[in-house]
Amino acid sequence: MKTGIAFWNILRKDMRNYYLKPPNISWGIIFPFAWMLMFFIKSGTAMGVRDILPGVMAMSILFGTTSMLAVTITFERRNRSFDRLLLAPISLTHLMLAKTLGAILFGIVNAFVPMLVSLFIIDLAGVNWLTVLGAVILIAVTSTFLGLFIAVSVSEVFEAQTFSNFFRFPMVFLCGLFIPISQLPIFLCPLSYIFPLTYGVDILKAAINQQGFMIASISFPLLLVFSVALFMISKHNIQRRWIY
């Protein structure tokens, strides 16, 4: 009960202080909308929109979640308000879950912005909505925990942003978001498979365009493994670096 009260209030505070701030809401809308518009203009037809939808959704989640963790974790750590959380009688696992749940929800909402925009442009018949929802949730969880891993590995917000780009930009090009993995130079293909986003995008492609080339029943558990591993490494880093 006491943990529940602490958990809910940490989440609520973060939602109010960070995620529901007008700049973040506008970022969540403008970023995916701009990408959709760019591809729509480039292709000149609405046909290309469905092709790029899985990539834009995945990218919206990736950028949304990793950017927010740099603020909610690194910034709070920098101004020492995070110490207040570490000193509270709530386990580190619960604390980190409360701190990341806001980003996960933010990522999920971000993912559905391009989906909503697409509804006005193209016919989305034949989409496997349940699989889309499952994939969006798992991509949001994995990306958030990647953001957590980055946030606890650095000391400054600008370092978190720079370090995030070290992961984010290769992922944009190597995870099959816009360039199919089969079209990548052969020596880059193995790299694609070490990024969790590859599996998430593949599930989305299968659910939206029936173009996935991996088996969803393998991709889902793999995303789960990535999530658990990133969370455990982050937790270990906090224990090692912040509770010195």
Added chain:
Amino acid sequence: MNTDNIIVQVSHLTKNFNNFTAVDGIDFAVHEGEIFGFLGPNGAGKTTTINMLTGLARPTSGQIAYLGADYTKDIKRAQPLLGIVPDESNLYEELDGFENLGFCAALYGMPKSEREPRARQLLEQFSLTDAGKRPFKFYSKGMKRKLTVAAGIIHQPKILFLDEPTTGIDVASARQIRALIRQLNESGTTIFMTTHYIEEAERLCHRIAFIVNGKIIRIGSVPELMQHVQQDHILQFTFADAVQLPPDVESQFPGCAVSRLNENMLRVQSPQPLPLMPLMQFFEGRSMNVLEARIIKPSLEEVFVRLTGVEAGEMKKDKEGQKK
């Protein structure tokens, strides 16, 4: 103060960072209802000790017990008993005073029906009712400090840790904070505080530990600590011009220790009563024009300087420089 009930007992507590020993096998106990002061220069190990006691640092060795139970390996379990006020106000800038207190209470699992009346009561007790709806970022430093103290006691802890509670705030706010500390203690809160203001420790604390280079070199009540200097006689001379330490003063007045406080002040100290007129004549004979001679009552500062070799003024300047 109840000396039978020990709130926190620390035994052989040590913290090493690679080859550096920050805290070196310290032992002390804090009794229920007392204000226990932890006094030492920068880098002495005060904050590292607080961090180990509260769960922000892991001891290399030693034991920490609260209310008789050993929590060394799992301070997390003891955290509901502890209130912590860090040396810098670390509440949330965007939240107002009332929300900050409510959030801190929620971290300790207090339901809304308990935390809201408690937050209102504390805002009133700390004279912050009017500021309760103002975002924390618009508070003055003194108000921030008061709200941080209030946040530390929102869950009614068994012991409150105060790290440098009056550093970096104006004189009036510091007085208010000291009055609040006294008031909290009178209402039954046990307090562990670090400070570099010796006079503050002298005025507030029932017992004081001096810590230097990670080691506690003396613990006692103020009268117990003062025993070391109570027999001392001190005369402080102010001269019209800049003076040097006369080389023969100690041979002329055996048993006296003479030190130069600044360019025109000397201090003469002795376990024997000091001969004022011969000293005046001695200085005048060396063209040192005495403006004033003052009898100085030995203070806790004398004890501190004697035991630690650190000038209190230097310690204060150091700490305030760091804050800026």
